[in-house]
Amino acid sequence: MLDLSRTDVLDYLKEKLGSLIANHRISYIKWDMNRNITDAYSSALNPAQQPEIYHRYILNLYDLLDYLTTRFPNVLYEACSGGGGRFDPGILYYMPQIWTSDNTDAIERLKIQYGTSMVYPPLSMTSHVSVCPNHQVSRTTPFHTRGLVAMSTSFGYELNPLSLTEQEREDIKKQTSLYRRISDLIVEGDFYRLISPFTSERCAWMSVSKDKRRAFVVHVQTLCTSSKPNMRLKMAGLNPHESYYIEERDAFYSGGELM
Template sequence: GGGGRFDPGLLYYAPQTWASDDTDGVERLKIQYGASMVYPLSSIGSHLSDVPNHQVGRSPGLAFRNEVAMFGTYGLELDITKLSAAELAQVKEAITTFKTYAELIHKGTFYRLVNPFAENQCSWIVVSQDRKEALVADYQVLGKPNPSYRRLPLAGLNPEEVYAIGQTNQCRFGKDLIHIGLILGGNYINRADEYWSRELPGDYHSRLYHLYQVDKD
């Protein structure tokens, strides 16, 4: 398989190689998490592939599969002529999302945050060399009833600078995000109506958080 051809000496001859023929989004969390301990993301071949997956028969949503494949070389492994108009629009949006963050992903410093071999979640962060920008990816494999309050401590940020979290209305110090972390879900104390009406992430859920430095004022 592809992983059998992946060795450090290969990078002398080629800038990238195929990590594995297993392109299932859930399996790839573990494959890419492990490969990143030795290889830069820019060398790890990863594709947005078709479902049901040809290896395991699983069908995670396109957004989940895309947000896993983004953290590698990225490419498409599906027949776009067989996609519906809605699916094709999703693929175009997926490509745009990758292009938005491609330079940060390939040139930044990668930190593993939550180990998919040990948890139902997987999380990681890429931080730009000047530490002014970062991209966090958080993945949930299977949904659970009444999920607990989660915090995700980050890494690599400048502790003395303030970061805006693009997908929220928050601005927080780097040291706060490192030691306390991103707040993933509230506690709903005295807010029962909000608790019962909330949208649960469910199986194969992922979310990106784009962080960027802002003035302390």
């Protein structure tokens, strides 16, 4: 692990990374760091300064990121949560989005993203549609559900395109088309948590445009039950006097009725 508390290490990284980006067609960088600093010691600091290592490390990290983002402003930088430990406002100053968790199972992600949204906006989270059965929990989740959960944030795919079925390829076309239509809601809309996955076998949230004329709603049933009654989802943030077209129902409802 590099001792980034040292200025000579900082200068080395600026030179090496700057040269690498400048001499290659790089438009996206995933800044992934899943290693905690343990037994920290720096040969460049005297004994009295050893407790300063963590603070100096972060200051020089910010210095490095400021250098890279200023010199290469057209590169998209994405940070990694490292289990949540580095999903913080400081890193968001330099990197607009953070890989929320290495757990890509859509049902697990409901709790992860719901909880993260208590502090951070959906746009700052990154979520991907991944392979199924999921390689971490072996759960099988419909492609449609995986897409809806992922496109509630900064949306993407994390799978082998060569192994996709024809139906999955068609689903990807539909999902990416939908995301282009609703991405402004994720970026600029108001986010509402409707049903908590921590207290229910359902989870729901929605993003509403500033003018309250459009909304994107995600409602997931996490556990199937037999003979279940009809369930009502109360929405939020709509104009009670506006008429809304619900695509999945092919029908119009007033905002007051939906809320």
